Amino acid sequence: MTTGDHILTLSCPDRVGIVATLAHLMEAHECFIASSRTFGDTESGQFFARLVFRAPEGGDVPLSLLGDIEEAGEELEADWSVAPVGQRMRTLLLVSKSDHCANTLLYASRRKELPIDVVGIVSNNETLKDQFAHFGLPWFHIPVTAATKPEAEARLFHVIEETGADLIVLARYMQVLSDDACRELEGRCINIHHSFLPSFKGARPYHQAHARGVKVIGATAHYVTADLDEGPIITQVTENIDHTYTPADMIETGRHLEGTALLRAVKAHAEHRVFSHAGRTIVFAR
Numbered sequence: 001m002t003t004g005d006h007i008l009t010l011s012c013p014d015r016v017g018i019v020a021t022l023a024h025l026m027e028a029h030e031c032f033i034a035s036s037r038t039f040g041d042t043e044s045g046q047f048f049a050r051l052v053f054r055a056p057e058g059g060d061v062p063l064s065l066l067g068d069i070e071e072a073g074e075e076l077e078a079d080w081s082v083a084p085v086g087q088r089m090r091t092l093l094l095v096s097k098s099d100h101c102a103n104t105l106l107y108a109s110r111r112k113e114l115p116i117d118v119v120g121i122v123s124n125n126e127t128l129k130d131q132f133a134h135f136g137l138p139w140f141h142i143p144v145t146a147a148t149k150p151e152a153e154a155r156l157f158h159v160i161e162e163t164g165a166d167l168i169v170l171a172r173y174m175q176v177l178s179d180d181a182c183r184e185l186e187g188r189c190i191n192i193h194h195s196f197l198p199s200f201k202g203a204r205p206y207h208q209a210h211a212r213g214v215k216v217i218g219a220t221a222h223y224v225t226a227d228l229d230e231g232p233i234i235t236q237v238t239e240n241i242d243h244t245y246t247p248a249d250m251i252e253t254g255r256h257l258e259g260t261a262l263l264r265a266v267k268a269h270a271e272h273r274v275f276s277h278a279g280r281t282i283v284f285a286r
Contacts, residue, residue, distance in 0.1 A: 015076075025072060048282050090163065091118050091165060102171040105262065106118060125141070172258070186223070209250060235262075241253065
């Protein structure tokens with residue numbers, strides 16, 4: 001893609017002629033469609049589209065096009081948005097005592113392989129503060145107990161507002177957000193769970209898996225909802241194991257799976273490739 005490319009995402013009730021409508025809009029405003037992904041879900045009757053298009057002479061999106069998309073969106077009963085390709089998403093990381101997932105994201109961001117700008121790190125303890133100091137990012141220590149959770153979450157939302165974060169990533173943040181916080185962050189908070197969901201929810205999933213003698217372990221990145229570890233799944237990564245694996249072996253192998261799954265999920269979200277509908281996701285390829 002080149003500078004001046006833009007992404008149109010749209011979801012609406014499915015019907016005949018939606019693709020033709022979108023193509024006509026682009027043609028009428030002399031915009032070149034660089035790529036197009038669409039999906040019509042026959043079960044839900046919902047249509048999803050992601051178009052990458054180039055405005056005339058690689059410039060800004062014509063206001064007239066935005067007006068026509070809005071008019072078409074009303075007629076289609078659609079939710080839609082337009083964003084520049086490559087626009088980096090302001091992202092806040094939440095961690096506890098494990099560093100591997102946050103390190104994966106920070107490294108990919110620094111190498112410009114991930115279109116996010118990390119605007120700060122929040123932790124419920126100080127374990128990783130010195131380890132992350134060399135990144136030069138704001139560090140926010142917000143202790144959490146059962147008694148102080150409301151005040152802690154109020155501080156968290158203050159940090160989100162202060163940093164202008166658009167995406168919140170729970171990078172092995174071992175605290176359960178309240179139902180109210182989950183609802184407030186719906187669609188913009190991603191968690192990594194160290195199991196192949198829906199199996200082994202909650203605490204110590206590798207020990208749960210070992211007790212059941214599983215032969216495949218995995219990691220799942222999903223949107224956060226009030227139902228613990230049950231939010232819409234974005235990406236999953238698995239690996240075969242055998243009877244010789246101890247819980248410690250599973251944990252060691254799982255670290256790599258967790259980092260990979262979370263990286264792919266954050267990348268898909270930041271590139272506007274994920275649609276969430278009725279508890280499931282549609283994730284388009286690039």
